[in-house]
Amino acid sequence: MSFLQTEIFTHSRRVCSLYKRAVRNIEAWYDQRPMFRYRAVLLRARFDENKNVKDLRVAQQLLDEGEKELFSQIHYQPRQFPHSPGGVACGREVIPPDWVLDYWHPMEKAQFPEYFARREQRKKEYVEWWEKTYGKPTEPAH
Amino acid sequence: MASLGRCVRLITRVRPSLALASIPRATTIGCLHTLNTRECTVNNKSLLPTLNKTCSVRNYSAKEPLTLDMIQQRVLLVLKLYDKISPEKLTMDSHFMQDLGLDSLDHVEVIMAMEDEFGFEIPDGDAEKLLRPADIIRYVADKEDIYD
Numbered sequence A: 001m002s003f004l005q006t007e008i009f010t011h012s013r014r015v016c017s018l019y020k021r022a023v024r025n026i027e028a029w030y031d032q033r034p035m036f037r038y039r040a041v042l043l044r045a046r047f048d049e050n051k052n053v054k055d056l057r058v059a060q061q062l063l064d065e066g067e068k069e070l071f072s073q074i075h076y077q078p079r080q081f082p083h084s085p086g087g088v089a090c091g092r093e094v095i096p097p098d099w100v101l102d103y104w105h106p107m108e109k110a111q112f113p114e115y116f117a118r119r120e121q122r123k124k125e126y127v128e129w130w131e132k133t134y135g136k137p138t139e140p141a142h
Numbered sequence B: 001m002a003s004l005g006r007c008v009r010l011i012t013r014v015r016p017s018l019a020l021a022s023i024p025r026a027t028t029i030g031c032l033h034t035l036n037t038r039e040c041t042v043n044n045k046s047l048l049p050t051l052n053k054t055c056s057v058r059n060y061s062a063k064e065p066l067t068l069d070m071i072q073q074r075v076l077l078v079l080k081l082y083d084k085i086s087p088e089k090l091t092m093d094s095h096f097m098q099d100l101g102l103d104s105l106d107h108v109e110v111i112m113a114m115e116d117e118f119g120f121e122i123p124d125g126d127a128e129k130l131l132r133p134a135d136i137i138r139y140v141a142d143k144e145d146i147y148d
Helices: A012-030 A033-049 A056-072 A098-103 A113-134 B002-012 B021-033 B068-081 B104-118 B133-143
Strands: B038-039 B055-056
Touching: A012 A033, A012 A056, A012 B104, A033 B104, A056 B038, A098 B068, B068 B133
Parallel strands: none
Antiparallel strands: B038 B055
């Protein structure tokens, strides 16, 4: 089901995405900062010389060639930030959803009376807001 | 002595940055250093006099403490260091494309600099909406849960 296209990306968005991935790729290959900056400036010059192409077919073709070139030169172990998908800390800290708090034992809830009182008030306000925006539900809640 | 200093600096540096923002970070590196250190006993009595050598015991990979003010200073510093932005025209609400005359690829470079500075990735969908420094500061504060 991953072939289903759920979002439409504009051409400029795709070009920016390609540029970002290409610069990160260069950063992976050249670990010395001055070398990396030199290569990044050269890449930016390559992008800039095709900046004013008006014909979208030519632009699309350039984009496809760019994607192929990036794929052929991608680094084998790119540097990723810890919390980004594929990084070391991705999914490490799982924050439990909010409704879990409703399942606490009353003795545990009694330890934080003000918070839970405020929570009940917030839930009531939310239900009122919902019914004002979308109307009362037709079917009874289970 | 120099190697020990280098080793301590490596341990207390949380993430490599572009050698920027050393001013707001110096205090936090200092306090990380003093929390997890102890005095090492010097066995080698002949060459060196007794120096107070400290070495880190535990190195937790924690983030440095951030406030809204520090985020703002860091963001504005990174933007001022970018050579396509003139520091006189830069304010909190200056639009990148309209006021500062940046390109969309320049905007991508700015977002990448922000990612390197704060150490987390900003996805493309969020990045294209961050068009003012105030937006970037608010986004970073939301992601890092900073309210003051």
